[in-house]
Amino acid sequence: MATAADHASFLPPVLTFLSAAVIGVPIFRLLGQSAVLGYLVAGVVIGPSGLSLITEPETARSVSELGVVLLLFIVGLELEISRLISLRRDILGLGTLQLGLCALALGGLGFLTGLSAGAATVIGIALALSATAVALQLLEERRDLASPYGQRAFAVLLFQDLSIVGILAFLPLIAQTGPSGGGEAWIGTALQSAGTAVAAVIGVVLVGRYGLNPFFRLLAASGAREVMTAAALLVVLGTALLMEEVGLSMAMGAFLAGLLLAESNFRHQLEADIEPFRGMLLGLFFMSVGMSIDLTLVMQNWLGLFLATLGAILIKVALVAGLFRLFGSSWLDGLRGAAVLAPAGEFAFVLLPVGQELGLVDGPSGRLAIALAAITMLIGPIGAKVLDGVLSRRATAPLEPEHEVIEDAEARVLVIGFGRFGHILNQVLLAQGLSVTVIDKDVEQIRSAARFGFRVYYGDGTRLDVLRSSGAGKAEVVCICIDDPEATLKIVDLVHAEFPAARTYVRVFDRVQAIEAMGRDVDYQIRETFESALAFGRATLEALGLSAEEAARTVDDVRKRDLARLVLQQAGDPLDRADPLRSLVRIKPEPLTAPLHASHGLNPETEDIIARERAGADG
Numbered sequence: 001m002a003t004a005a006d007h008a009s010f011l012p013p014v015l016t017f018l019s020a021a022v023i024g025v026p027i028f029r030l031l032g033q034s035a036v037l038g039y040l041v042a043g044v045v046i047g048p049s050g051l052s053l054i055t056e057p058e059t060a061r062s063v064s065e066l067g068v069v070l071l072l073f074i075v076g077l078e079l080e081i082s083r084l085i086s087l088r089r090d091i092l093g094l095g096t097l098q099l100g101l102c103a104l105a106l107g108g109l110g111f112l113t114g115l116s117a118g119a120a121t122v123i124g125i126a127l128a129l130s131a132t133a134v135a136l137q138l139l140e141e142r143r144d145l146a147s148p149y150g151q152r153a154f155a156v157l158l159f160q161d162l163s164i165v166g167i168l169a170f171l172p173l174i175a176q177t178g179p180s181g182g183g184e185a186w187i188g189t190a191l192q193s194a195g196t197a198v199a200a201v202i203g204v205v206l207v208g209r210y211g212l213n214p215f216f217r218l219l220a221a222s223g224a225r226e227v228m229t230a231a232a233l234l235v236v237l238g239t240a241l242l243m244e245e246v247g248l249s250m251a252m253g254a255f256l257a258g259l260l261l262a263e264s265n266f267r268h269q270l271e272a273d274i275e276p277f278r279g280m281l282l283g284l285f286f287m288s289v290g291m292s293i294d295l296t297l298v299m300q301n302w303l304g305l306f307l308a309t310l311g312a313i314l315i316k317v318a319l320v321a322g323l324f325r326l327f328g329s330s331w332l333d334g335l336r337g338a339a340v341l342a343p344a345g346e347f348a349f350v351l352l353p354v355g356q357e358l359g360l361v362d363g364p365s366g367r368l369a370i371a372l373a374a375i376t377m378l379i380g381p382i383g384a385k386v387l388d389g390v391l392s393r394r395a396t397a398p399l400e401p402e403h404e405v406i407e408d409a410e411a412r413v414l415v416i417g418f419g420r421f422g423h424i425l426n427q428v429l430l431a432q433g434l435s436v437t438v439i440d441k442d443v444e445q446i447r448s449a450a451r452f453g454f455r456v457y458y459g460d461g462t463r464l465d466v467l468r469s470s471g472a473g474k475a476e477v478v479c480i481c482i483d484d485p486e487a488t489l490k491i492v493d494l495v496h497a498e499f500p501a502a503r504t505y506v507r508v509f510d511r512v513q514a515i516e517a518m519g520r521d522v523d524y525q526i527r528e529t530f531e532s533a534l535a536f537g538r539a540t541l542e543a544l545g546l547s548a549e550e551a552a553r554t555v556d557d558v559r560k561r562d563l564a565r566l567v568l569q570q571a572g573d574p575l576d577r578a579d580p581l582r583s584l585v586r587i588k589p590e591p592l593t594a595p596l597h598a599s600h601g602l603n604p605e606t607e608d609i610i611a612r613e614r615a616g617a618d619g
Contacts, residue, residue, distance in 0.1 A: 016053045020046050021283050036137050037381045039283050043290020044378075054291060066237070067281030068133045068346060069254040070274055072161075073236045075136060075145075075154070076258020077271050084259065087155045094152060094327050095159025098320055098341070102128035105315050115365060118174055122355035123369045125167060127312050129345035131377050132157045132251060133285055138340045138384055149333035152324060153340055161252040164347055168247060171354055200246040201256065204239055208260030216270075229273040235261075236274065285346075292349070293374045297367060305368070309375050313342045313383060339387045343380030344373035411437040414475040414502075416461035416491060418445040421507050421528055422481035426452055439470045462490045464498060472499045477523075479505045485513045492520050515569055534559060 024042030025035050046053040107124020111117060135157055136145070144150040212235065219231050236254050243253025261270060298305055317338040324334030352369050355361040361369065413429055415422055418440045429436050430452055437455040460466055461482065472478055478495050480488050488506060495504050503523040508514045510527060517525040534555050541551035 013054060016046055017284060017287060020287060025283070033381065033385055035141065035283075036134050036286055037378070039286030040290040040378045040381075043287035044293055044295070045290075046287070047291030047293070049291075049293060049295035065250065065285060065346070067278060067283070067285040069240045069250050070236060070278035071133060071136055071282055072251040072255040073258040074271055074274060074278055076255040076260075077262050087151060087158075090152050090155035090327060091159045091162075094323055095156045095163075097323050098156050099125075099128055099160060099163060101319050101323070102316050105319060106312060109311065109315070116360075118360035119355070119362065119365050121174060122171065122351060122360050123365070126348040126351045126355075126369065126373060127344045127376070128316070129160050129347050129351075130157060130316075130341040131343040131345045131380065132161065133282060133346060134343050134377055134380060135340040137282065138381060142388075144336075147333075149324065149329055149337040152327065152329060153337045156320075156337075156341060158255070160345065160347075161255070164247075164252070167347075167351065168354065171351070171358055171360065174360065197243075197246045200242055204242065204253070204256055205260065208257065212261060228270075232270045232273045233277070289346075289349075289374055289377055292370065293378070294367070294371055297371055298375070301368060301371075305372055305375060308372050309379060312344070312372065312376060313379065316342045335387060339380075339384040342383065343377040348373035411435040411455060411471055411474070412476045413437070413479060414439070414467075414470060414472050414477070415479045415481060416440075417480065417482035417507075418442075418448060419481065419483060422479070423448070425479060425481060437471050437475070439466065462487045462494070464494055467491075467494060467498070472502060475499075475502050477505055478502045479507075481507045483509070485509045485516075488513070489516060489520065492517065492522055496520065511566070511569075514566060518566065530562075 020042035021039065024045070025038035028038035028041070029035060044050050048055055103121075103124040105124075106127045107120040110123050111120035115123065135153055139145040139150045139153065145154065216228070216231065219227050235257050239257040240250035240253040243256070244250045317335070320338035320341050321331070321334035324337050325331055329337065349370065352361060352366050352373070356363065356366045412434055413436045415426060415429075415436055415438045418426070418438050419442075422438070422440075426436065426438065435455075436452075438452075439456075439461055441460045455471075461480070472495060478491075478499070480491050482488055482491075485508070488508065492504055492506060495502055505524045506517050506522045506526075508517050508525050508527055514525055514527055537558075538551045538555045541554060542548055546554070
């Protein structure tokens with residue numbers, strides 16, 4: 001049986017990590033730097049090259065990689081499949097060119113400095129990959145993941161994760177020194193690995209598409225929230241492990257799981273459950289990278305490592321910025337994207353040891369390359385911060401319109417939803433030259449809204465963080481113009497609770513939802529077809545010979561009668577107010593003016609239906 005001392009032995013390293021995080025990160029945030037840098041420096045301090053409070057950083061990294069896994073899961077949750085399809089050009093085109101050109105340039109530079117062809121290839125590929133965790137963390141801190149350059153950067157990172165299986169299969173091929181038949185065997189092995197990976201992905205997609213929602217629905221019915229949390233972790237980590245077993249990255253598996261659940265009814269609950277684990281484990285990952293930096297080796301080779309770090313970052317920034325520009329980004333956005341992709345990736349710590357095992361990279365070169373990769377992850381956030389400051393000053397000059405940072409928006413009107421209703425509303429607002437921010441989670445609607453010259457934000461309006469970042473706290477009016485009645489009422493509740501100064505103008509679907517909106521004290525509500533039907537009726541009356549004034553009076557009278565009935569229906573009776581669902585079910589279309597004659601059917605079947613309806617009403 002474990003003793004108290006055995007349990008207590010786990011506490012010192014845990015307390016060390018927690019202390020390093022709560023001391024290091026706030027200091028660097030106060031200095032205006034990224035939290036990533038705080039974690040990395042904290043890792044250097046507590047690691048073997050610093051105070052030696054943690055002597056085995058490899059153990060910490062094996063656990064902390066789960067932070068990257070959970071980060072990719074949350075990114076997948078926030079990215080709909082339609083959005084992923086719209087990124088296919090950037091994933092396949094931009095991603096391929098970035099990895100190929102950067103690997104060629106960095107590997108070629110290594111070959112010119114004396115590395116063997118095999119070592120130059122491995123190191124070039126390892127440094128060409130980007131740090132998914134660093135890049136996404138920087139984009140999240142800036143709230144730029146939904147921006148055009150953020151989406152392009154994410155597409156590159158996604159392609160890199162997809163390419164890992166191919167890279168790992170490629171390394172043994174270039175290490176093969178036997179007869180030519182050996183190369184064919186390796187090709188067969190690579191094709192078999194690729195086939196296994198594709199089959200696993202298809203299996204995960206099928207299970208996720210048809211099994212996850214019923215699974216979570218069953219668990220939700222139990223009412224045990226901790227079981228939902230356990231199920232979320234089971235899905236994420238199980239998918240990640242499966243992908244790792246077939247040669248893909250764990251992060252890729254987690255992203256796939258998140259993507260499959262992106263449209264689930266349980267999406268927001270899953271994100272809330274995973275977020276605390278993601279934040280702590282991701283911080284641990286950054287600290288483990290800091291601990292892997294061998295300061296003795298760095299001091300002995302400081303000049304060479306400094307020049308190599310500077311050269312690697314500048315080469316990647318130049319190439320990536322040029323590629324972003326080629327794919328439609330502005331130069332400023334290209335530089336922003338290049339800055340977050342400049343640090344070497346987590347997979348450098350996988351590829352370089354594999355290269356050493358295969359004999360492609362010798363021991364000294366491998367250790368220096370690992371140190372170089374870690375230093376780029378340390379320097380990268382600083383460079384990105386400096387570049388941001390320079391570009392911010394540059395962006396003040398009206399030489400080239402750039403992507404506007406949504407957090408700084410002070411639009412008077414926030415429009416949620418750019419469908420057929422929101423489109424017409426924005427025509428009116430545009431005619432008066434009002435400052436407007438539009439948010440929508442449909443890619444095609446975002447493209448349409450961009451033509452209006454408004455600030456456009458890709459996101460789900462039912463999310464509080466999306467409302468905050470899109471400027472709801474500064475908007476005078478929040479116009480809710482989405483189709484989903486349930487989501488509409490959820491947004492109303494969020495705005496009233498978090499942004500009480502903003503007025504809520506709501507487009508509702510029908511009479512039932514209008515009464516629900518009135519019960520929530522919205523400032524204005526209108527049924528999507530009500531006014532258009534009144535206008536249609538007015539035109540019909542005029543076509544039948546009524547004067548325009550008489551037709552208008554009739555329509556106004558109907559409008560007033562309808563409003564009065566809405567108020568009465570909202571009040572209901574005491575029995576109905578005790579059961580809102582019962583009250584809403586009883587709301588049926590009723591004439592606002594007494595009919596001149598009783599209805600009658602034109603055939604026996606219709607008469608039978610009318611008779612049964614009258615009997616039900618009398619009963």
